[in-house]
Amino acid sequence: MSKLTSLFHKRTGIPENEKITFEKLNKVLEKTATSIPFENRAIIDNNKREVTKENLTDKILGKNQGGLCYELNPLLYYYLLENDFNAVLVTGVVFNQAKGEYTAVGRTHVAILLDYEGERYLIDTGFGANLPLKPVPVSGETVSSRNGEFRIRKADIEQGDYVLEMKLKHKDSDWRTGYAFDSRRPMKDFANLNEIQTIIAEHPESSFNKNPLITRLTENGNITLTDSTLTQWKDGVVTKENIDHGRFKELAKQHFGM
Template identity: 25%
Template structure:
């Protein structure tokens, strides 16, 4: 375990182990979000996504790839537990793209509840949007995002906890989850559907993102976006050569020419 933790902290650029308290939790969460990109490319490449702990570590700690929620949050949980934190995985329904008449979304996201001093804190290192610090699991709890947004938790009669994003006068639900502990079989089932179903947005789209100190940079298909606070700049990725160079320059993701071609955009 110490070898894993040493590799993990080196990947994040941390010279010392964080303390087992709220400040340490937030420091580790912020460091991982800055260091390891959100990378759903293996789903798009029809490879499936292994959630074996060692496979996740080998991929995400190599320095040439990131992962998506079922890799990023289990990696984060493993590091937290190695440090002495108590962690509970929870499955979530993602709402932020839902329209009013859409059916209830499946549980395609995993988040963590971390126990500290008799309280539980929501910690999510695996959502593809901007950074949100750890949030106390309580009605009305709020946390300021790195992009100027405010995230708020509220109780929902049907779906348990609902995380909302408040930004520039708009309120958008992000995801919901209950307090039910996610069992390994449930996590495996959710990951399998999310990474392989033709209905999954990760199969249908090329999705990569990276938290920055003031926002987010991201790729959605052939669009590269840089969000800096309230300002967003967008450019079109012209071809596979540009895509491969952009992935390596902006996200540290290394793909071969054949892999970029297999993304099916150009």
């Protein structure tokens, strides 16, 4: 077993020598979502590093930190390759729900496409609390998990040829757009990940370069920490606590091990 896979299993609580099959990817995605937070501290603290396999392994698996989509999904991608899956990275454009349009920061979302037995699936562990927790077939079939319902719609738009749609449990009554992605343009040069990091860190309309954000799924919902609030969803019930800077550090350690 490789170093990355061994450390990944240790971080996520998967038995070290467990053989990962396609049927076990649901378990892998669940454990990843509950153990590795989606967070932007490196951006906020201006502590960016080159996005490489070695640096991702050190940051997320060695130092037990989290990351954003351009870190979390590439790490999972390397893990999938090491476990004999056929996967590629793709980029997409997130839909801004408040404005009703795709974000101005452009093609900065990173996700994974996986081919298995003649079918193609979207895999994503880097979309905040909006995670499918299962491979989503690009054929359009709806998948359901404890986090809600997810499906992919074929599209012919500037942002890509497919759109991820979701209906989050306890939050959405109707389908809404998550992001569009382009399956025709798999990432061949991983230097693009560093370009995405730069855009997210510097673009004036980036939502991740202004205030700290840490979130992860829990066994019965999710938890989100910012520099002003702690929000928890438990079995569909939401609680929110206003906090100060000192409390932020305390809660980051308590709930996220940071």
